[in-house]
Amino acid sequence: MDLVMNGNPFQQQTQEACKSLGMVSASRGCTAMLQECLSALRKAEPVSDVLLGLPDLFLRAVQSGHASTILQVLTYFLMARTEPEQRAPSDRGIPLPHWVAICCGSEITRKILSFCPSYAIAWTTER
Numbered sequence: 001m002d003l004v005m006n007g008n009p010f011q012q013q014t015q016e017a018c019k020s021l022g023m024v025s026a027s028r029g030c031t032a033m034l035q036e037c038l039s040a041l042r043k044a045e046p047v048s049d050v051l052l053g054l055p056d057l058f059l060r061a062v063q064s065g066h067a068s069t070i071l072q073v074l075t076y077f078l079m080a081r082t083e084p085e086q087r088a089p090s091d092r093g094i095p096l097p098h099w100v101a102i103c104c105g106s107e108i109t110r111k112i113l114s115f116c117p118s119y120a121i122a123w124t125t126e127r
Helices: 009-029 031-044 049-063 067-081 094-101 104-114 117-127
Strands: none
Touching: 009 031, 031 067, 031 094, 049 067, 067 094
């Protein structure tokens, strides 16, 4: 029996554990662990609910300085939001592409834009 079900008392604990572990893995630059956490969250709750907690997760990834971890979190944003106006803003109200430019060095920003062509298009239209 799956412990992550609607109405199950373990569901919220599981989601919070995944988020906490995701924060730790992002701050340490551990992309593989972060990917597992995002996958578990995706299965446990609606994507829109997961997105509400991701700006802080993205900030931790940026603080880690690991390009692969930043790309992993950003890729999750991109999978969930396809139109530029639907993309989740940062918790400071700044559109995510602009926040990337502010928080990341130019090298990481270039990697992100080359890794995500659709995001590069949105970048040029939102600036």
